[in-house]
Amino acid sequence: MTVLDIPQHTRRTEPAGGWVAVCRLADLTPERGAAALVGGAQVALFRLVDDTVHAVQQQDPFCGAYVLSRGIVGTRHVGDEVVPTVASPMHKQVFDLRTGVCLDAVGRSPVAGMPADLRTWRVRVVDGVVELAAPSADVAGSAG
Secondary structure, three states: OEOOOOOHHHOOOHHHOOEEEEEEHHHOOEOOEEEEEEOOEEEEEEEOOOOOEEEEEOEOOOOOOEOHHHOEEEEEEEOOEEEEEEEOOOOOOEEEOOOOOEEEOOOOOOOOOOOOOOOEEOEEEEOOEEEEEOHHHOOOOOOO
């Protein structure tokens, strides 16, 4: 898990619209995932080569394990778009990093009671600090 070591006076949290500082952009390796604990939720963060950052739930809905930050980052054609994706390291289901939508269930069903799609968090980078929308300001399905 990522440990936030940004001095308190530089953290941008609730006052400006419900954002929570998570880590520095420089702490994230492009095309690799990192796990963070944000407000009690395990979140998988992905920095792409263009420095956009996406945040999805860390729990894989198809096996229940908290492993998505270890997934394989890639892209897939969806209609006329090329979208950023992550493939689960367990059973290789592919998810759209922008929306959390499961693009390929690989013939499996999610764990009982879990939706196939991932929860997402809105993300922004301010002064080199990655911030996630706090639950009150969070809009599921919008990231990056």
